[in-house]
Amino acid sequence: MTASAPWKKSSFSGGGEGNDCVQIADMCSHVAVRASKAPDTATLTFPAGSFTAFLEALKSPRPTRG
Numbered sequence: 001m002t003a004s005a006p007w008k009k010s011s012f013s014g015g016g017e018g019n020d021c022v023q024i025a026d027m028c029s030h031v032a033v034r035a036s037k038a039p040d041t042a043t044l045t046f047p048a049g050s051f052t053a054f055l056e057a058l059k060s061p062r063p064t065r066g
């Protein structure tokens with residue numbers, strides 16, 4: 001799957017050396033995630049809906065603790 005997947009590097013990775021991050025591939029019904037530093041070692045795959053919910057939860061403001 002790693003060779004043919006349409007991998008996209010995170011926009012937070014930046015450019016140049018030492019800016020390794022994650023890559024994702026939208027596989028229609030699933031989203032695959034891998035480390036850009038070691039793309040052949042492991043890939044995690046999530047149902048597209050679950051991955052979208054995960055991203056939305058990350059964007060949500062956290063409640064403040066008093």
